[in-house]
Amino acid sequence: MAPAKKIVFKTKHELAVELAKYTANLSSKFCKERGIFTVVLSGGDLISWLWKLLEPPYADSIEWSKWHIFWVDERVCGWDDADSNYKLAYDGFLSKVPVPAENIYAIDKGLGAEGNAELAAERYEECLKEKVNKNIIRTYKSSGFPQFDLQLLGMGPDGHMASLFPGHDQINEKVKWVTFITDSPKPPPKRITFTLPVINCASYNVMAVCDKEQADSVAAALTHTKDVPAGRLTADVEVVWFLDQAAASKLKGWCSIL
Numbered sequence: 518m519a520p521a522k523k524i525v526f527k528t529k530h531e532l533a534v535e536l537a538k539y540t541a542n543l544s545s546k547f548c549k550e551r552g553i554f555t556v557v558l559s560g561g562d563l564i565s566w567l568w569k570l571l572e573p574p575y576a577d578s579i580e581w582s583k584w585h586i587f588w589v590d591e592r593v594c595g596w597d598d599a600d601s602n603y604k605l606a607y608d609g610f611l612s613k614v615p616v617p618a619e620n621i622y623a624i625d626k627g628l629g630a631e632g633n634a635e636l637a638a639e640r641y642e643e644c645l646k647e648k649v650n651k652n653i654i655r656t657y658k659s660s661g662f663p664q665f666d667l668q669l670l671g672m673g674p675d676g677h678m679a680s681l682f683p684g685h686d687q688i689n690e691k692v693k694w695v696t697f698i699t700d701s702p703k704p705p706p707k708r709i710t711f712t713l714p715v716i717n718c719a720s721y722n723v724m725a726v727c728d729k730e731q732a733d734s735v736a737a738a739l740t741h742t743k744d745v746p747a748g749r750l751t752a753d754v755e756v757v758w759f760l761d762q763a764a765a766s767k768l769k770g771w772c773s774i775l
């Protein structure tokens with residue numbers, strides 16, 4: 518289990534600059550080593566903090582054609598719905614970089630539009646298995662779970678990550694790769710989500726959190742004083758919490774500010 522690193526930034530701007538640098542370094546490492554970089558996105562504010570990747574020196578130097586994009590969680594709706602994490606990422610990031618369309622793995626379009634959470638989760642797991650069989654996604658040691666290169670995650674004020682919410686059973690799933698929820702406390706209610714073992718098998722996990730509404734859960738997650746799902750985040754190689762000062766404000770004895 519990788520130890521959690523924390524970096525506190527004075528502003529969201531500085532967080533975005535460092536997030537771009539971190540992502541670009543990993544892109545270069547994995548593209549060199551494997552010729553492929555598997556990136557998992559979440560919804561929420563995270564997408565708005567990826568803007569620096571769209572600018573020089575990254576926009577022109579990143580090997581976008583080698584990126585493969587997945588979602589750690591998705592709202593069960595149509596691709597053009599205002600709730601869609603795919604739409605959020607497409608409009609704010611993916612439409613502005615040359616990642617090939619065939620390397621972008623969104624929720625099944627029809628099942629999403631129909632609102633069929635259970636089948637959409639099964640279909641997404643099948644999609645991951647197919648990418649494992651094609652050696653696009655690696656597997657974690659002998660466990661057989663998929664191992665993504667980098668996951669970019671966010672956390673809600675209640676401490677949820679992906680669509681794993683406190684007090685809901687999905688966090689305890691140990692076999693499936695993708696599961697679903699139909700009574701999410703954060704709207705919309707129907708979602709699909711990676712399970713905890715899959716999330717924690719990633720090589721690198723970034724948890725990016727800003728604003729004071731999240732401060733209590735950041736402190737709880739990082740000191741494991743409360744059962745918050747994000748407190749169970751780990752990774753194979755490294756997990757890094759990217760925080761702004763407001764989100765870090767309840768952490769005791771905090772000193773290292775970038």
Ligand SMILES: O=C(O)[C@H](O)[C@@H](O)[C@H](O)[C@H](O)COP(=O)(O)O
Nearest residue numbers: 559560561562671672673678679
């Ligand atoms: O679909 C979703 O709702 C997200 O993937 C969710 O897990 C998000 O990452 C957190 O809720 C943080 O969201 P904010 O960054 O907007 O607080």
